[in-house]
Amino acid sequence: MERDGFLELRGVASRYGSTQVLSDIDLSIAKGEFVALLGSSGCGKTTLLRLLAGFISPSSGEVKVRHRDVTHLPPDKRGMALVFQSYALWPHMTVAQNIGYGLKLKGVARAEIASRVSAMQAMLGLEGLEARKPQALSGGQRQRVALGRALAIDPEILLLDEPLSNLDARIRLSVRHELRALQKRLGITAIHVTHDREEAMVMADRIVILNAGRIAQHGSPEEVYNRPASAFVAAFMGAENVLSLNGHPDGDAFMLQAGPANEATTVQLAGRHLLPGAVEARFRPEAAHLFAKEEFLPRRPGVAFRGEVLAVAYPGGHWRHVVRLGDREIMADAPQAFSPGMRVAVHVPAESLFLFNSPTS
Amino acid sequence: MVERHIWLSLFCHVVLLIGAAVVCLPLYFAFVAGSLTVSEVQQVPFPLVPGDHFVENTVSAWKEGDFGRLYLNSIIVTVGIVVGKLAVSVIAGFAVTYFRFPFRMTAFWLIFISLMLPVEVRIIPTYEAVADAGGPLRSFFGAIGLTGFLASTTGYQLEAALQWNMINTYGGLILPLIASASATFLFRQFFLTVPDELCEAAKLDGAGPLKFFRDVLLPLSSSNIAALSIILFLYGWNQYLWPLLFTTEKEMYTAMIGLKDLIPVADAQPAWHLAMAASFFVMAPPALVILLMQRWFTRGLVDSSK
Numbered sequence: 001m002e003r004d005g006f007l008e009l010r011g012v013a014s015r016y017g018s019t020q021v022l023s024d025i026d027l028s029i030a031k032g033e034f035v036a037l038l039g040s041s042g043c044g045k046t047t048l049l050r051l052l053a054g055f056i057s058p059s060s061g062e063v064k065v066r067h068r069d070v071t072h073l074p075p076d077k078r079g080m081a082l083v084f085q086s087y088a089l090w091p092h093m094t095v096a097q098n099i100g101y102g103l104k105l106k107g108v109a110r111a112e113i114a115s116r117v118s119a120m121q122a123m124l125g126l127e128g129l130e131a132r133k134p135q136a137l138s139g140g141q142r143q144r145v146a147l148g149r150a151l152a153i154d155p156e157i158l159l160l161d162e163p164l165s166n167l168d169a170r171i172r173l174s175v176r177h178e179l180r181a182l183q184k185r186l187g188i189t190a191i192h193v194t195h196d197r198e199e200a201m202v203m204a205d206r207i208v209i210l211n212a213g214r215i216a217q218h219g220s221p222e223e224v225y226n227r228p229a230s231a232f233v234a235a236f237m238g239a240e241n242v243l244s245l246n247g248h249p250d251g252d253a254f255m256l257q258a259g260p261a262n263e264a265t266t267v268q269l270a271g272r273h274l275l276p277g278a279v280e281a282r283f284r285p286e287a288a289h290l291f292a293k294e295e296f297l298p299r300r301p302g303v304a305f306r307g308e309v310l311a312v313a314y315p316g317g318h319w320r321h322v323v324r325l326g327d328r329e330i331m332a333d334a335p336q337a338f339s340p341g342m343r344v345a346v347h348v349p350a351e352s353l354f355l356f357n358s359p360t361s
Numbered sequence: 362m363v364e365r366h367i368w369l370s371l372f373c374h375v376v377l378l379i380g381a382a383v384v385c386l387p388l389y390f391a392f393v394a395g396s397l398t399v400s401e402v403q404q405v406p407f408p409l410v411p412g413d414h415f416v417e418n419t420v421s422a423w424k425e426g427d428f429g430r431l432y433l434n435s436i437i438v439t440v441g442i443v444v445g446k447l448a449v450s451v452i453a454g455f456a457v458t459y460f461r462f463p464f465r466m467t468a469f470w471l472i473f474i475s476l477m478l479p480v481e482v483r484i485i486p487t488y489e490a491v492a493d494a495g496g497p498l499r500s501f502f503g504a505i506g507l508t509g510f511l512a513s514t515t516g517y518q519l520e521a522a523l524q525w526n527m528i529n530t531y532g533g534l535i536l537p538l539i540a541s542a543s544a545t546f547l548f549r550q551f552f553l554t555v556p557d558e559l560c561e562a563a564k565l566d567g568a569g570p571l572k573f574f575r576d577v578l579l580p581l582s583s584s585n586i587a588a589l590s591i592i593l594f595l596y597g598w599n600q601y602l603w604p605l606l607f608t609t610e611k612e613m614y615t616a617m618i619g620l621k622d623l624i625p626v627a628d629a630q631p632a633w634h635l636a637m638a639a640s641f642f643v644m645a646p647p648a649l650v651i652l653l654m655q656r657w658f659t660r661g662l663v664d665s666s667k
Contacts, residue, residue, distance in 0.1 A: 053561075053565065054564075055561055055564070074564070075561070075564045075565045076564060076565060076566065076567030080565075081565060082561075082562075082565055084558045084561070084562060085558075086556060086558050088556060088558035088559050088561070088562040090559070090562075090576075090577060091581065092577075092580040092581055092583075093580075101566055101568075101576070102565075102566035102567065105566050105567045105568050105572065106567060149562075149566075153566070
């Protein structure tokens with residue numbers, strides 16, 4: 001996937017002492033794109049962001065903006081701004097001073113700073129708060145001041161380090177959309193670090209999933225959700241049910257052998273590449289369909305598993321069942337409850353069943 | 362959790378009152394002694410009620426000791442010590458916290474070790490260094506032969522030109538006392554609590570180290586600086602040994618030395634009433650500073666979240 005390469009990382013690696021934090025990061029980000037760096041803690045996503053901002057230097061590789069090598073430029077010479085997770089507002093300065101400090105350091109005339117600051121306040125809904133100190137602001141307001149400070153210096157690239165993680169759950173949902181709308185309106189390139197899958201899905205044009213310092217997959221939210229490239233990505237994107245099956249490819253389809261809970265059947269490969277042998281099958285609880293055993297009629301392509309309900313709970317909107325399939329336990333959702341002990345059939349549609357070759361162990 | 366119980370608060374008050382009495386009793390007797398006449402002050406047993414000569418004794422003690430001049434000296438020396446100590450220690454704390462340079466930790470530990478050496482221990486070398494500040498330069502130029510060379514070629518006496526004696530100067534009274542390990546340590550500890558993100562945010566905004574220091578660290582440490590300056594004011598004002606050693610002329614005495622001169626020696630008139638009255642106006646400035654600035658003082662000690 002070659003983009004026009006507004007921001008490019010080539011073979012970037014970073015080590016901390018003897019620990020390899022990042023390796024072989026190749027990424028090309030287009031102007032105006034909103035990219036989410038998604039991963040669990042310790043996957044290197046924050047290191048990557050700090051490396052982009054210029055706080056640390058990569059041990060190898062290069063970072064380019066508009067084909068200009070910025071790998072060893074100081075943070076303020078890169079045309080980037082960063083919104084910190086803790087916001088890092090100046091506690092002794094007012095809102096207006098916080099937003100205007102970068103401009104002041106750049107030697108911008110006082111009148112221009114004032115007009116730019118009030119433009120930022122207007123854009124972010126901070127009117128009337130210019131004389132407040134950060135302590136006197138709510139979490140959402142602080143977050144907007146941090147955003148205003150970042151945007152005031154008119155950066156080409158906006159880096160966001162989990163800026164929503166310190167907000168109330170309810171505010172967070174609306175801020176997601178505000179932030180995304182703002183980014184689109186300004187046409188600014190944004191790189192957003194998060195561990196929240198849903199946040200990344202909602203906000204980003206493209207999601208880059210990091211695992212142990214490497215890019216596990218990158219693509220549109222829909223791609224990474226529906227076509228995970230590895231078992232790790234599938235699990236990270238919510239396909240936590242896992243079953244071990246055996247099979248072999250046969251033309252465009254994959255022949256699954258009968259297992260402890262399923263009959264032999266075929267699923268379309270649909271472009272996937274699978275080797276014969278043991279495969280790991282993953283699916284999401286919400287993708288499974290539950291049927292009472294006697295009424296089950298396979299109507300759609302997919303795989304049906306026989307099992308027994310062990311437990312049922314109502315988390316809201318649907319019933320969640322723990323079902324034992326052979327020697328494994330999985331979760332499956334259904335619009336109605338099946339009582340524990342019932343024999344059920346779990347049908348997973350072909351497009352929702354992710355198959356990966358098991359690591360040869 | 363604060364306990365609220367009538368007996369407990371009663372007990373606390375009793376303890377507090379006893380403590381206050383223990384602290385104030387000597388002050389009370391100083392006041393009693395300061396309000397008596399010279400014959401009354403030598404009575405045995407010592408009177409327990411004050412007389413009515415306090416103002417009179419204060420005025421004559423002030424005149425006798427020339428305290429107008431000594432007060433001025435004390436204020437100059439104290440303010441010099443406060444400002445000098447703050448400036449040196451805040452910069453040293455900034456250096457050891459925010460910069461990575463060779464022997465940084467060595468420097469820090471050297472400063473820290475010197476905490477354990479009070480001025481009394483190193484008084485003789487300190488005296489030597491300040492009384493003859495030109496000495497090291499003289500021996501250096503002597504050793505490299507510049508002194509002899511200048512004397513033989515131009516007749517210029519370098520030895521004579523490099524005499525720098527700070528005895529009986531404000532500089533000599535202030536400079537040896539402004540290096541402060543404890544204040545450096547305090548600022549270092551405070552700077553360590555300042556989140557790294559603030560430093561990074563400053564870098565992103567393009568602020569260099571000095572701008573960051575001036576625009577962020579100094580305003581953030583304002584309450585620490587206020588608290589510390591109060592402690593340092595007491596420290597400077599109460600300096601005794603160093604001014605005693607280092608001043609030989611009466612015009613350069615500090616108030617503390619003036620007070621010491623009022624204390625009767627053997628075979629002189631036992632004018633304890635004057636000494637005791639004087640002790641009140643000598644201890645007044647630090648007491649006033651505490652009274653007026655205690656709000657900043659407690660805030661600086663308690664409020665580290667800012």
